[in-house]
Amino acid sequence: MPEEPDPHIANMDEQLALPRKNGELVFAAPWEARAFGIAVVLNEAGVYPWRDFSQGLAAETAAAEQHGMPAGYYERWLETLAKLAIARGLVTPEELDARTTEYASGLHDAHEAHDHHRPHETPGV
Amino acid sequence: MSGNHHDSHHPGPESYAALRTKALEALLVEKGLITTDVIDTVVRTYEQDIGPLNGARVVARAWVDPAYKQRLLADGTAAIAELGFGGRQGAEMVVLENTPTAYNVVVCTLCSCYPWPVLGLPPSWYKSYAYRSRVVREPRTVLREFGLELPEAVEIRVWDSNSDVRYMVLPERPAGTEQMSEAELTALVTRDAMIGVAKVQVPATVGRS
Numbered sequence: 001m002p003e004e005p006d007p008h009i010a011n012m013d014e015q016l017a018l019p020r021k022n023g024e025l026v027f028a029a030p031w032e033a034r035a036f037g038i039a040v041v042l043n044e045a046g047v048y049p050w051r052d053f054s055q056g057l058a059a060e061t062a063a064a065e066q067h068g069m070p071a072g073y074y075e076r077w078l079e080t081l082a083k084l085a086i087a088r089g090l091v092t093p094e095e096l097d098a099r100t101t102e103y104a105s106g107l108h109d110a111h112e113a114h115d116h117h118r119p120h121e122t123p124g125v
Numbered sequence: 126m127s128g129n130h131h132d133s134h135h136p137g138p139e140s141y142a143a144l145r146t147k148a149l150e151a152l153l154v155e156k157g158l159i160t161t162d163v164i165d166t167v168v169r170t171y172e173q174d175i176g177p178l179n180g181a182r183v184v185a186r187a188w189v190d191p192a193y194k195q196r197l198l199a200d201g202t203a204a205i206a207e208l209g210f211g212g213r214q215g216a217e218m219v220v221l222e223n224t225p226t227a228y229n230v231v232v233c234t235l236c237s238c239y240p241w242p243v244l245g246l247p248p249s250w251y252k253s254y255a256y257r258s259r260v261v262r263e264p265r266t267v268l269r270e271f272g273l274e275l276p277e278a279v280e281i282r283v284w285d286s287n288s289d290v291r292y293m294v295l296p297e298r299p300a301g302t303e304q305m306s307e308a309e310l311t312a313l314v315t316r317d318a319m320i321g322v323a324k325v326q327v328p329a330t331v332g333r334s
Binding site for chain 2: 005009010017020025029030031033034035036037038040041042044045047072074075078081082085090091095096099100102103104
């Protein structure tokens with residue numbers, strides 16, 4: 001586990017730069033920090049080079065601008081992350097969608113989302 | 126009361142992004158690809174030590190404002206406080222200017238004294254016995270291991286921090302940055318450059334702003 005931030009991540013330029021306030025990272029909601037952490041951990045685990053993530057983020061940003069409906073920074077970050085996780089075969093789009101829907105419907109209690117997850121049927125992998 | 130735990134007891138519906146993030150994290154954890162602890166650690170690391178933005182601002186200001194640079198080199202503590210940074214700790218800040226002929230590198234041989242108000246928390250290697258002992262004896266070799274090859278003609282000065290004096294390096298402004306704004310310059314300055322184990326580089330992708 002690295003004990004210091006990776007400069008490639010900490011110093012992304014311009015539009016891609018991590019939102020900061022007075023030098024420190026700003027997460028508007030807890031999920032933003034989780035999405036941030038997952039992306040960094042997968043990079044450290046060698047799932048993708050950071051360049052792939054930043055290029056994906058740039059693409060999301062360009063797409064959001066084109067649609068004239070700029071999503072928030074970490075919304076774009078999450079889309080980038082989800083696409084990469086799918087492209088690398090870590091999750092399937094179906095299971096991700098299914099699980100998201102499940103959480104939305106309240107079938108899963110939020111508190112179970114973390115480590116101690118009760119076993120459950122994974123729909124058609 | 127759940128104290129500082131994330132995600133606890135949020136009344137009302139969660140955003141789609143929050144649910145999707147939670148779903149992704151849960152799936153990756155179930156598949157054994159990540160653990161929530163590692164994510165916690167990474168987030169904490171980045172929150173605490175995102176990097177030397179304060180120090181980078183000091184450097185960029187010195188690069189664009191000669192009068193500021195003069196004050197900075199004359200009285201680091203006061204000039205850094207001008208930009209609103211300090212925290213003091215009773216330690217005096219001394220800023221060391223790199224030139225084409227003299228290169229400065231900072232260490233704390235006794236422990237890990239570090240100018241944290243400007244540079245954040247020290248990197249782990251800074252605290253390592255190997256760095257603390259070797260950079261004094263064989264700075265040129267250590268710098269080479271950091272990827273910094275200095276010509277023999279360049280004098281290397283090693284500065285040993287202590288509880289009274291904390292050092293920070295003012296790196297050379299790289300060529301090709303004449304047109305850059307202070308903000309753009311700030312983004313170039315790395316922690317390692319301010320410790321003195323790297324030079325400030327101009328990324329190949331510079332431009333577009």
